[in-house]
Amino acid sequence: MDDLRRLPRAMNAPDPVATTGAVEAPEDRYVNRELSWLAFNRRVLAEAENENYPLLERLRFLSISASNLDEFTMIRIAGLEGQASRGIESTAIDGKSPAQQLEAIRHEMVGLEQRQQAALDTLCGLLAQEGIEIASIAQLDEGEIAWLEDYFSTDILPLITPQAIDPSHPFPFVANMGMGAIFRLKRGKRKAPLIEMVLIPAGVPRFVRIPGDAATYVAIEHIITHFAELMFPGFKILGDGLFRVLRDSDIEVEEEAEDLVRFFRTAIQRRRRGRAVLLELDDECDEGAEALLREQFDVDAAMIVKTKGMLGMRHLAAICNESRPDLKFAPFDPRYPERILAHDGDCFGAIREKDLVVHHPYESFEVVVDFLRQAAADPAVVSIKQTLYRAGDQSPVIAALIEAALEGKAVTAVVELKARFDEERNIHWATELERAGVQVIYGFTEWKTHAKVSLVVRREDDGYRTYCHFGTGNYHPVNARIYTDLSFFTADPAFGRDAAKLFNFVTGYVEPTALEQLAISPLGLRQKLYDLIDREIAHAREGKPAAIWVKMNSVTNREMIDKFYEASAAGVEIHMVVRGICSLRAGVPGLSENIRVKSIIGRFLEHGRIWAFANGQELPSRKADLFITSADAMSRNLDRRVEVLVPITNKTVHDQVLGQVMLANILDTEQSWSLGADGEYHRMHLGSEGPDAGFNCHHYFMANPSLSGRGSALKAQEVPRLSLGNRA
Structure with missing residues (x-):
């Protein structure tokens, strides 16, 4: 660990895309933002499939991927549908129109949702072997079913309200992320069938745990459909179905709003009633009930999803709270900086001493x-x-x-x-x-x-x-x-x-x-970064060491990406750790052959933003210009938000952020995905033991104290120093 000899490479990564001369076509220069986000969520989902993780942590990653997809639908898809419906033809960074993006997104979402359901099936089987079961009622014994029936009568039935749907009972409003059951009923031979809807209250638990040593959970929607006869005595249930609705949830701020608080209070109410964007149905939904739902929600046919599996997998996070430490990551308690403790807990005394x-x-x-x-x-x-x-x-x-x-x-x-x-x-x-x-x-x-x-x-x-x-x-x-x-x-x-x-x-x-130290957007932060990149370009042209290390959550701004391309063409070596969206194409000859991009997905969510500029030295170097920031390389951060870029000049802090935090991220292999010139991500290396073992930056940070927080109490403790060694 002390001397890592090679920069990590992706395993089985394809050869760079062959190009000749300048790369001009938008789709060859840039990756679509929405498709890049879906690729990120596939990497999150891959952690649910990662056999090296404890089972409940894998289930948590599955719930995160589902929650991510819900938000993407409510914001990004809703926005594109709004543009398409209004005939807006403004194109994305890769030249796609809103309609073209929606078509590509829907194709990718089908595969993503199928993978989510397959992951859930796998995890349910593995968890059942460990005594945690997400069960159907058919899997329960008589005693468990009797308990559920009593629970339904005492705890669920008083909370739910069946609503008939006919000319005198209009179709009820279903809130954003609302879930419900719909029934087709009949009473008597001469009366026409009746449609009834039951909305599941947002405040009730999604999964009900049956008492006992074994952790057996049953989804509340299955309890409602199974015991529906208790709601509708005297009726014959001809069919039923489950559904879930996602609505447009973005809030556009009106510049002429006189009172922001009042505006947002109203806007939040509007969001709950926003235009329906996605209708999810269970695969066995009654045909008549399904026809009614399709008509009432007026959702684009391409955004009606039928599944044989579970609706709304975001709620699986509740099961992850089961008290089974053997199925979770080993507990980790954050350290408190020794330097502050050495000042008897006086934060001001420690900060006054040095940064x-x-x-x-x-x-x-x-x-x-x-x-x-x-x-x-x-x-x-x-x-x-x-x-x-x-x-x-x-x-x-x-x-x-x-x-x-x-x-x-x-x-x-x-x-x-x-x-x-x-x-x-x-x-x-x-x-x-x-x-x-x-x-x-x-x-x-x-x-x-x-x-x-x-x-x-x-x-x-x-x-x-x-x-x-x-x-x-x-x-x-x-x-x-x-x-x-x-x-x-x-x-x-x-x-x-x-x-x-x-x-x-x-x-x-x-x-x-x-300003003496800070750069602030939207005023001068972008230009500050441009100036620093230009200096690296000048160093490269003069034959001096020239390099940029960047850690971001997202990189989507066209002008910033073009600046990176310009630097790459001049010979600047660029290493980027971009957790989420990356619209930049890496490793493309004639465009970005000196740029390498990776994404780290693991136990912790990489969120810090760091910029490092070589300043004529080999990175990492104490002479490098180093910054932390609240901003990503996105148009919204650079042009439409108040952000700060903060220089790090104190020697110890500089060593920690550049030579410890940033370098460990670059060296990580066990949680890293490398972005290929084809725009696809490839897992770099899963953990193993022995001389070929990979490097896990999260494990390194959990095991070793930081540099600036050590204080005199930890001077005797040597922190393993990281090194690039020989460059690959």
């Missing part, structure tokens, strides 16, 4: 919370400013800000109402903050404030000192245990002055000038 970076989730998010809690309780703190994009349901960050306001400190919170699917929660937190006396700002109407920044001003013996936190992720305590992110703390006055200008920009539209 510090906290690597989540390997190091505890409690550091961020403690930073704000100490600020709230410290009588020397006079002011706190905080951006909030996603904060979660039980937010200790919100609690700290409220406590600070109640202690009489000047507290400002920039709450982003446009954080998708968190709008309602953010409105709630904004209300709570205002009640406590926090000055709540909602930022720009047309731009999201996506930057993650805390600013604390403290009165000290030598005057006022500003402490800053810059993050690549959200102030969300649950995500911080799953997402890999970086939290950078500094008391450098230049960062404090720049952060103050950032807040003045968001709260008062005062455009920042003469």
